[in-house]
Amino acid sequence: MGIGLVPGSKMKDMIEAGFEFIVFLADWHSWINNKLGGMMENIRTCGEYFKECFTALGIPPSKAKYLWTSDIAKDIEYWEKVIRIAKTASLQRTWRALPIMGREMSLADMETAWVYYPCMQAADIFQMELDVACAGMDQRKAHMLARDAAEKLSWRKPVCVHTPLLMGLQRPEPGEGQFDEDTKINLQISSKMSKSVPTSCIFVHDSPETIKKKIDAAYCPPEQAIGNPILELAKRVVFTEKKSVEIQRPVKYGGSETFGSYKELEKAYVKGNLHPLDLKNGMVEALTEILRPVREHFHNHPKNLKKMMELEITR
Amino acid sequence: MDLEKRMSLILRNTEEIVTQEELRVLLETNTRPKAYWGFESSG
Numbered sequence: 001m002g003i004g005l006v007p008g009s010k011m012k013d014m015i016e017a018g019f020e021f022i023v024f025l026a027d028w029h030s031w032i033n034n035k036l037g038g039m040m041e042n043i044r045t046c047g048e049y050f051k052e053c054f055t056a057l058g059i060p061p062s063k064a065k066y067l068w069t070s071d072i073a074k075d076i077e078y079w080e081k082v083i084r085i086a087k088t089a090s091l092q093r094t095w096r097a098l099p100i101m102g103r104e105m106s107l108a109d110m111e112t113a114w115v116y117y118p119c120m121q122a123a124d125i126f127q128m129e130l131d132v133a134c135a136g137m138d139q140r141k142a143h144m145l146a147r148d149a150a151e152k153l154s155w156r157k158p159v160c161v162h163t164p165l166l167m168g169l170q171r172p173e174p175g176e177g178q179f180d181e182d183t184k185i186n187l188q189i190s191s192k193m194s195k196s197v198p199t200s201c202i203f204v205h206d207s208p209e210t211i212k213k214k215i216d217a218a219y220c221p222p223e224q225a226i227g228n229p230i231l232e233l234a235k236r237v238v239f240t241e242k243k244s245v246e247i248q249r250p251v252k253y254g255g256s257e258t259f260g261s262y263k264e265l266e267k268a269y270v271k272g273n274l275h276p277l278d279l280k281n282g283m284v285e286a287l288t289e290i291l292r293p294v295r296e297h298f299h300n301h302p303k304n305l306k307k308m309m310e311l312e313i314t315r
Numbered sequence: 316m317d318l319e320k321r322m323s324l325i326l327r328n329t330e331e332i333v334t335q336e337e338l339r340v341l342l343e344t345n346t347r348p349k350a351y352w353g354f355e356s357s358g
Contacts, residue, residue: 011352016316016324019347019348019349019350021349023351024354025356026353026354026356027356030355035355035357044356046356121353128351129349130350130351131350134350134351135352135353144333159333160331160333161332162329162332162333163328
C-alpha cells in the first residue's frame with residue numbers, strides 16, 4: 001500500500017500536470033540492499049510485478065516510461081557521475097543518506113557496496129536528466145545529497161517532491177532505529193507500513209477477505225485521529241482516490257452516512273459520532289473497490305504474482 | 316492547464332517540496348518537465 005497507492009496517486013497527479021514521467025525500477029539498488037536474497041532474478045520478477053500493479057492502477061507504459069537501473073548502468077557516463085558525486089560528499093554524509101541506516105552497526109558488519117547506494121541514487125537523477133525527483137519522506141536525505149552535489153558540480157538541481165509515509169496498521173511505537181534527527185520524521189519512518197511485517201501492511205493484490213482480516217485486526221483508537229492508522233488510510237489513500245465515501249451502518253446506530261471529505265469524516269470520528277468498527281467496515285469496502293483493477297489483472301495474469309508468492313514462502 | 320492548477324495537483328498530499336519556488340519557476344519555463352519515482356524491489 002505504502003509503495004503502491006500513495007506513489008501511484010502522486011505519479012498520476014504529476015502526469016496530469018504535464019510531466020514526462022519515469023517509473024524507475026531500481027534493480028541494482030535492490031541488489032546492493034540485499035533485497036530478495038540479493039538475487040537479481042528475484043529482484044527482476046518483483047520489478048515486473050510492480051510494473052503490473054502500477055499499470056492496473058492507471059499508469060500503463062503508454063503514460064509513463066518504465067526503466068531499470070540496468071538500462072542506465074550500461075552507460076559509462078553513469079558511473080562517472082557516481083564517482084563525481086562520491087567525490088563531493090564525505091563518507092559520513094553518504095552513510096547518513098543510506099536507507100539501510102538505522103541500526104547501530106560496527107564497521108566490520110557494513111558492506112562497502114552500501115555507500116554506492118546514495119551516490120547511485122543521486123546519479124540516477126542526473127543521468128536521466130530529471131527536473132523533479134519524487135519519493136517518500138524516508139528518501140529525503142539521498143535527495144538532499146543530490147541537490148548538494150548538483151550545487152558543487154554546477155549541475156541542474158532537482159526539485160524534490162516528498163510524500164508522507166503510510167503508517168503500519170499496528171499501534172505506532174517509537175522505533176528502535178535512528179533514521180532521522182527530526183523526531184517526527186523518525187517516528188514516521190520507524191512506524192511506516194512495512195512489507196517485512198505482513199500484518200502491518202495491506203498489499204495491493206490482497207483479496208477482499210484478507211483486506212477485511214487485516215483492517216479488523218488493526219489498531220484504531222476511538223475518537224482519536226493522531227496515530228490512528230485507519231484514519232491515515234482514509235486520508236492518504238481512500239480520499240485521494242475517491243471524492244466521497246459511504247459508510248454503511250445499521251439504522252439503530254444511525255444508518256448509513258456519506259462523507260464528502262476526509263475532514264468531515266475525521267470530525268465525526270473524533271466527536272464519537274462514528275464508531276471504530278463502522279469506520280473499519282467503510283474502509284474495507286472502499287479499499288476493496290479501489291484495488292479491484294489490481295485483483296482483476298492478477299486474476300487474468302497470475303504469473304508474476306505467483307512467483308512473488310513463492311519467493312515469500314521460501315524466504 | 317493553468318499554472319495554479321498544475322501547482323495544486325503536484326502539491327496535494329505531499330509532506331515537503333524542495334523548493335516550492337523552484338517548482339513554480341520550472342512549471343513557468345517548461346511545459347513538459349521530466350520527473351521520476353524510484354522503487355526498490357522487495358518482497
